[in-house]
Amino acid sequence: MAFVELENVTKAYDGGWSAPVKALDRVSLTAEAGQWIAIMGPSGSGKTTLLNILGCLDQATEGVVRIDSVDTSTLTRAELARFRAETVGFVFQQFHLIPHLTALENVMLAQYFHSMTDEGEARRALDRVGLTDRARHLPSQLSGGEQQRVAIARALVNDPKIILADEPTGNLDATNEHIVLDLLADLHQQGSTILMVTHDEQVGRCADIRLDLEHGRIVETTHFSMEVNQDFDEVLEQLWADRERTFHVEPEHFTAAQQRKVVAMMARIGLVELRAGEVAFTPRGEARARSVIRRHRLAERLFMDVLAIRDEGSIEKNACTFEHILSPEVTDRICTFLGHPRTCPHGSPIPEGDCCLEARGAQLTTQLTNLQTSLLS
Ligand code: ADP
Numbered sequence: 001m002a003f004v005e006l007e008n009v010t011k012a013y014d015g016g017w018s019a020p021v022k023a024l025d026r027v028s029l030t031a032e033a034g035q036w037i038a039i040m041g042p043s044g045s046g047k048t049t050l051l052n053i054l055g056c057l058d059q060a061t062e063g064v065v066r067i068d069s070v071d072t073s074t075l076t077r078a079e080l081a082r083f084r085a086e087t088v089g090f091v092f093q094q095f096h097l098i099p100h101l102t103a104l105e106n107v108m109l110a111q112y113f114h115s116m117t118d119e120g121e122a123r124r125a126l127d128r129v130g131l132t133d134r135a136r137h138l139p140s141q142l143s144g145g146e147q148q149r150v151a152i153a154r155a156l157v158n159d160p161k162i163i164l165a166d167e168p169t170g171n172l173d174a175t176n177e178h179i180v181l182d183l184l185a186d187l188h189q190q191g192s193t194i195l196m197v198t199h200d201e202q203v204g205r206c207a208d209i210r211l212d213l214e215h216g217r218i219v220e221t222t223h224f225s226m227e228v229n230q231d232f233d234e235v236l237e238q239l240w241a242d243r244e245r246t247f248h249v250e251p252e253h254f255t256a257a258q259q260r261k262v263v264a265m266m267a268r269i270g271l272v273e274l275r276a277g278e279v280a281f282t283p284r285g286e287a288r289a290r291s292v293i294r295r296h297r298l299a300e301r302l303f304m305d306v307l308a309i310r311d312e313g314s315i316e317k318n319a320c321t322f323e324h325i326l327s328p329e330v331t332d333r334i335c336t337f338l339g340h341p342r343t344c345p346h347g348s349p350i351p352e353g354d355c356c357l358e359a360r361g362a363q364l365t366t367q368l369t370n371l372q373t374s375l376l377s
């Protein structure tokens with residue numbers, strides 16, 4: 001059985017003189033333990049209502065809501081409150097910290113409502129979000145990003161089975177948005193189930209599954225599996241090669257119709273755009289293409305120069321695998337190890353990384369110093 005199961009869930013609000021408002025209209029969904037799900041959609045589409053029902057803050061008018069095999073529609077208010085405290089950790093856009101309590105006390109308050117306070121455990125929750133040295137600060141003495149991290153520590157302290165986040169990065173600047181997303185990604189890696197409402201495409205991309213709501217209904221479900229990401233990368237590589245007019249071989253595993261579908265999905269999440277019927281990069285798509293081309297060509301260099309593989313087919317096949325799994329850090333290390341090569345074995349340029357720029361900077365400094373020395377002597 002799935003960890004979260006909604007079957008034909010409807011939530012209607014009294015519309016006064018007019019017809020009832022259906023904030024959710026026969027929504028069905030399932031989520032497995034450990035999945036990260038992004039709930040997206042325009043304002044008023046029912047995102048918060050859905051999250052509140054999942055978090056047992058509210059109950060459905062009709063339909064079945066099962067979380068961890070418990071049918072929450074059958075629980076009394078008191079049972080629901082208990083179930084919520086034991087199962088769910090919330091993160092809100094507005095942080096909702098108590099202003100006159102310190103970071104540590106805010107975390108301990110969540111323990112108090114759950115069972116017993118335990119300062120050591122609360123401190124460990126703050127450690128997990130990187131706020132060890134902020135425990136005694138009041139919310140007003142913390143930045144927005146730090147406040148949201150305290151709120152995440154508070155959500156984590158009771159070891160919830162599911163984390164619900166409503167626009168968790170909605171009030172943060174870009175730097176803090178990254179910190180909070182990295183933190184959620186860590187929790188996801190460690191096995192947490194995360195359901196997150198967001199209207200930001202890039203934030204939504206961190207999830208495994210994206211649900212699009214419109215007028216209280218799920219209109220689209222997108223799975224960002226490893227395979228889909230690889231399909232995106234292949235389209236991006238082809239675009240890059242077309243622009244460079246270099247020859248590019250890709251394993252043929254899409255039909256033209258599949259490719260159109262992949263391109264449409266990429267347009268929706270902002271990796272490409274259609275300009276006069278032509279597929280073109282967005283800046284984000286271009287940056288991702290650059291990165292995947294760099295990984296592919298460096299992998300080719302590595303196989304040919306270091307591992308002395310000479311068979312074209314096997315170089316290509318291995319490079320196509322490696323390009324998807326090399327982290328930026330490992331890529332830069334390979335690049336440095338290879339002496340920042342400018343071209344792949346077929347002569348196509350390898351896009352430069354940060355490591356190449358640093359190396360070039362260092363080289364220039366040495367040349368300048370040498371020049372100075374020779375001028376002075
Ligand atoms: P979102 O989070 O996507 O912006 P909400 O879930 O907050 O959307 O709201 C969905 C719809 O339900 C909206 O039309 C909203 O006006 C309505 N709604 C939400 N809460 C209530 C309420 N307590 N009473 C009446 N209508 C509500």
Ligand code: MG
Nearest residue numbers: 044047048049
């Ligand atoms: Mg909302």
